[in-house]
Amino acid sequence: MQHILLKCVIGLASLSLMASSVYGQAAFVRGSTVIFEDNLKHEKAGEFPSQWRLVRGSAEVARYEGENVLSLLVTRTEVAPLMREKSYLPQAFTIEFDYLMNDLRQHAYEVSFFNENGRRSGTLRFNGERFTLGGRGGTVAEGSTSETRAGFQPGWRRLALSFNQHELRIFSDGVRVLNVPRFEEELRSFQIQGGRPSNARPNSDAFIRNVVVAEGGMPLYERVMSEGRFSTTEIQFDVNRADIRPESAGVIDQIFQLMRDHKDLRFSVEGHTDSDGNVELNQRLSQQRAESVVRALAEKGVSPDRLTAKGWGASRPVADNATEEGKAQNRRVEFVRLETTE
Structure with a gap:
């Protein structure tokens, strides 16, 4: 089990602690509504991607291990999502993306945040081993994984962060590495x-892929009682299969805790797909995926009579399937509250 050293610095006080749980209370859960997603699937290699804006440097779509990635070609290249509004991040949001790490000494990435006026309000610097968060007043928090140069394994890493009004959490490959309860900065774009x-060794390319930005929502129980349902795009499945991927453990656990704490809740678990592919196959796949979610919750201890499974295929879209963002919203699992039976 991977261990994380977490060090938070606030003023002159510091706190160090060890965390050994990959999932659970510290698990990352994607926001409820995707507002930007780009897997570069429809882009051409050698061109700048259509959903991005080049701020500085040079970047282009490249092919790596059989898939499209965004290659940041020169030192300190900066890119930003191409959004309609200048300030698009809500009060609660999540950001995720993969970044390639083939050399700890050569690689370093940053995520910079900007306020309503376009001024830099915070910067997260990371390289797969160390994570440093800075604000306008200097360093706010530092953290590291157990990975060292001696034990370094090259490959993709997954960065994820969640922000809710003032609390900022940073995750590396599903494990929390930073937790800042009061990050007093305005974060409106990134x-x-x-x-x-220029002096990089071979295989020191800086690649990113699979960027997702989502808006957070109200706590699950409040949403269920207010709207009678909730929807998540965070339960991930293997391509064209109903097998739940390991990174979905966080949201599965969150739903289990909801049902454990509120034993009167019963749900119809409903699978939905985008419009790509065969209609009949999508229908069958959505049913199988809904059944997989029911089994996962039952294995955790939820009584099977509190859950039913239903697949709708692509018949009930909530967004336009003509865009990647729309497809991402349509690939979802919904939990519809059922009336309690006596």
């Missing part, structure tokens, strides 16, 4: 920075 140094 940029990603990276690049290949």
Whole structure:
């Protein structure tokens, strides 16, 4: 089990602690509504991606291990999502993306945040081993994983962060590495920075992929009682299969805790797909995926008579399937509250 050293610095006080749980209370859960997603699936190699804005440096779509990635070609290249509004991050949001780490000494990435006036309000610097969060007044928090140069394994890492009004949490491959309860900065937009140094060794490319930005919502129980349902895009499945991927453990656990704490709740678990592919296959796949979620919750201890499974395929879209963001919202699992039976 991976261990995380977490060090938070607030003023002159510091706190160090060890955390050994990959999932559970500290698990990352994606926001309820995707507002930006780009997997570069429809982009052409050698061109700048259509959903991004180049702030500085040089970048282009490249092919790596058979898939499209965004290559940050020179040192301190900065890119930003191409959004309609200048200030698009809500009060509660999540950001996720993969970044390639092939050399701890060569690679460093940054996520910079900006306020309503476009001024830089915070910067997270990270390299897969160390994570440093800075605000306008200097360093706010530092953290590290157990990964060292001696035991370094090259490959993709998954960065995820969640922000809710003032609380900022940073996750590396599903494990929390930073927790700042009061980050007193305005975060309204962001940029990603990276690049290949001029003296870089071979295989020191700076690549990112699978960027998702989502708006957070009200706590699950409040949403259920207010709306009678909730929807999540965070339960991930293997491609064209009903097997739940390991990174979905956080949201599965969150739903289990909801049902454990509120034993009167019963749900119809309903699977939905986007419009890609065959209609009949999508229908069958959505049913199988809903059944997989029911089994996962039952294995945790939820009584099977509190859950039913239903697949709708692509018949009930909530967004336009003509865009990647729309497809991401349509690939979802909904939990519809059922009336309690006596």
